[in-house]
Amino acid sequence: MSGVGAVLAKTKAQGRAALVGYLPVGFPDVQSSIDAMVAMVESGVDIVEIGVPYTDPLMDGPVIAHAADVALQNGTRLSDVFTAVRAVADAGAPALVMTYWNPVLRYGVERFADDLAKAGGAGLITPDLIPDEAAEWMAAAERNCLDHVFLVAPSSTPARLRSTTSACSGFVYAASSMGVTGVRRTVGDAAQVLVTRTRLVSDLPICVGLGVSTGAQAAQVAGFADGVIVGSALVRCLSDAGTRGEGLTALRKLSVDLAAGVRNGR
Amino acid sequence: MNNQSRTDAAGAPVGRFGAYGGRYVPEALMAALEQLDEARLKAKVDPAFQGELERLHRTYTGRPSIITEVAQFAEHAGGARILLKREDLNHTGSHKLNNVLGQALLTKRMGKTRIIAETGAGQHGVASATAAALMGLECVVYMGTKDTQRQALNVARMRLLGAEVIPVSHGSATLKDAINEAMRDWVTNVETTHYVLGTVTGPHPFPEMVRDFQRIIGVEARAQVLDLVGRLPDVVCACVGGGSNAMGIFHRFIDDQSVRLIGLEAGGEGVDTDQHAARFSTGFPGVLHGAFTYVLQDEDGQTLQSHSISAGLDYPSVGPEHSFLRDTGRAEYRPITDIQAMDAFSLLCRTEGIIPAIESAHALAGALEIGRELGPSAVILVNLSGRGDKDVDTAARWFGLLDEGSQLDGLEHQ
Known part of the structure; x- marks a missing residue:
């Protein structure tokens, strides 16, 4: 079983949902972003999603798009992602890289899979690579024992739910609402409906993302999902802070709150 | 791949x-x-x-659009015959x-x-x-x-x-x-x-x-050239940003192996600078905006910023069918600099009384270049994809046409 699979099996045995936290590499700078990822793990995040900053993040709302801009302006390179992966793995959490497809394609799909595995990475989440176009990546991932996580959406047809989930490993990423990443006041029924529809066609764990920002929302989602994915709200801890230290403090506080939330869902 | x-x-x-x-x-x-x-x-x-x-x-667009032979402009192209497909005359002024x-x-x-x-x-x-x-x-x-x-x-x-x-x-x-x-x-x-x-x-x-919706350009133009000249053109020229006007005029000619298809990209300040949008000169295959195609990108796969005097060609990627036509050799792609494009823009204004879009002026500049290479026997079809009213500000500034103290609307922002 993969690192991600093992964590999700453990949290299931504990009768709770897993907490998946997202941060992009290089925001506000490479070292601070790595410190922040480790701080999340120390504060109760079970799985870390490491974002690769990209010039054209068309699935992302303003918070994450801004962080990517800053990271690129700071000179963040793709090689920094592997450094972050190593640090997260050493801190004891599975490190899943979330990336738009072109950086991997340019690096070389095989080479990326090899280097990710060597750094101790757990796999990839690919927001703009659907399984239909992913044959090369899935083969490289299998060879390196990496998970390939794809997304399902409220608009996914039953046929696509079936084909996409059967191409997933580790878990299925359920994008809870239509739209880009960002904090939402309510998580809405769409997420629960999507999880229910997905469970009909797949035995894999299902983690829900897009829009969760508080412990209360995390608890709500943990009531029906196997994992709760939080992104923009964590990034905002870093972007709203006056200093790096304040950012880390806010990030730890929110992580603890969310970690309590995923334990209060059932 | x-x-x-x-x-x-x-x-x-x-x-x-x-x-x-x-x-x-x-x-x-x-x-x-x-x-x-x-x-x-x-x-x-x-x-x-x-x-x-x-x-x-x-009844609305004004199709079929005409073709116009531009003999006085063509004198500057080695005497080749140049025919313009007048998409600039469509309602709204472009293809x-x-x-x-x-x-x-x-x-x-x-x-x-x-x-x-x-x-x-x-x-x-x-x-x-x-x-x-x-x-x-x-x-x-x-x-x-x-x-x-x-x-x-x-x-x-x-x-x-x-x-x-x-x-x-x-x-x-x-x-x-x-x-x-x-x-x-x-x-x-x-x-x-x-x-x-x-x-x-x-x-x-x-x-x-x-492409299918734009294909009408080439379907009409092919029949019009046959009717006027009695044979197919030697060359079809079109500017390529994303590439819809070019695919539109190229597609009906793809099976006509004697017809050279030439796409003109924005060479900006030159392809040896970083101020251009010449994807086929310095780009690599990659993914942008949902398609696998040539993309201006750095070694990490980050999209590079493009530059062109023409807003419509200022785009770091290109339609995937162009990448295919390029790799198979069925079409050729060349960069045209801002200077070449503006020279051709001015020449068409003064010799023929037609103000082209700056995008289309890249195709005109390409026709001048090809005409000089091929000589007077050549017949060159150019897609005049748009009219230049929208570019009067840019052109007036480029050519220094404004009297001191006067200002065209919008210029102060540039």
């Missing part, structure tokens, strides 16, 4: 031109893309749809309406009430706003702030037509970023909204569908 499993009944890959094309999109858009593909394939063979589109083109009317009709067929569009030079935005007004659709146009400033006239035109224009200020604030923002809107509002993509790129079926 990227093997995909989807094939049609005959085993041919769906939505691919050789290795290029595909669908690199969020899952959230897949249902809409499948719905669109189904609708456009039905419409393609539906006499009622085709009849309605033909009627609109005849863009050909595609937009088709997609607007599809929007109604799919039961959607709102269209969104990206625009660079503003031509596609104006065409979209026009079709929306005609067909009673809500219309939102995304446009980079760099472009809203240099094409201020077209912003006003869109607003006059009832469209909402949303300036996009992040990234490079040009066409690329307008497409990102339109995609974000589409993901969020896909149930009610159709994204009228303006060029032959994006996820399948856009490259194929937009």
Whole structure:
């Protein structure tokens, strides 16, 4: 079983949902972003999603798009992602890289899979690579024992739910609402409906993302999902802070709150 | 390179031109893309749809567009015969309406009430706003702030037509970023909204569908050249941003092996600088905006900023079918610098009394170059894809035509 699979099996045995936290590499700078990822793990995040900053993040709302801009302006390179992966793995959490497809394609799909595995990475989440176009990546991932996580959406047809989930490993990423990443006041029924529809066609764990920002929302989602994915709200801890230290403090506080939330869902 | 499993009944890959094309999109858009593909394939063979589109083109767009032989301009091209396909005479002033009317009709067929569009030079935005007004659709146009400033006239035109224009200020604030923002809107509002993509790129079926709607340019032009000259042209020239006017005029000629197809990219300040949009000179295959195709990118796969004096060619990627035509050698692509384009712009104004769009001036500059290479026996067909009214500000500044103290609207922003 993969690192991600093992964590999700453990949290299931504990009768709770897993907490998946997202941060992009290089925001506000490479070292601070790595410190922040480790701080999340120390504060109760079970799985870390490491974002690769990209010039054209068309699935992302303003918070994450801004962080990517800053990271690129700071000179963040793709090689920094592997450094972050190593640090997260050493801190004891599975490190899943979330990336738009072109950086991997340019690096070389095989080479990326090899280097990710060597750094101790757990796999990839690919927001703009659907399984239909992913044959090369899935083969490289299998060879390196990496998970390939794809997304399902409220608009996914039953046929696509079936084909996409059967191409997933580790878990299925359920994008809870239509739209880009960002904090939402309510998580809405769409997420629960999507999880229910997905469970009909797949035995894999299902983690829900897009829009969760508080412990209360995390608890709500943990009531029906196997994992709760939080992104923009964590990034905002870093972007709203006056200093790096304040950012880390806010990030730890929110992580603890969310970690309590995923334990209060059932 | 990227093997995909989807094939049609005959085993041919769906939505691919050789290795290029595909669908690199969020899952959230897949249902809409499948719905669109189904609708456009039905419409393609539906006499009622085709009849309605033909009627609109005849009574609204002003098709067929004429061809004009420009003998005085051609004196500067080694004496070759140069024929212009006058897409600039279409309603709204460019080839863009050909595609937009088709997609607007599809929007109604799919039961959607709102269209969104990206625009660079503003031509596609104006065409979209026009079709929306005609067909009673809500219309939102995304446009980079760099472009809203240099094409201020077209912003006003869109607003006059009832469209909402949303300036996009992040990234490079040009066409690329307008497409990102339109995609974000589409993901969020896909149930009610159709994204009228303006060029032959994006996820399948856009490259194929937009080409099919633009194909009428080459179909008409081929018959018109045969009628006028008695033979096929030696060369067809078109400018290539995303590449819809070029695919439109090229496609009917692809099987005519004697006809050279030449696409002219924006060479900006020169392909040896970092100020250009010559994807085929310095780009690599990669993914941008849903398609696998040539992209200006750095070694980490980050998109590089493009530059051109022409907003419509200022785009770091290109339609996947062009990448295929380039790799197979069926079409050639050359860069044209800002200076070459503006020289050709001026020459057409003064020798023929036609003010071209700066985009189309790149094709004219290409024709001058090819004409000199081939000599007086050559017949060159040029797609004059748009008219230059929108570019008067830029040209007046470039050529220093303003009296001291006078100022054209919008110039102060540049």
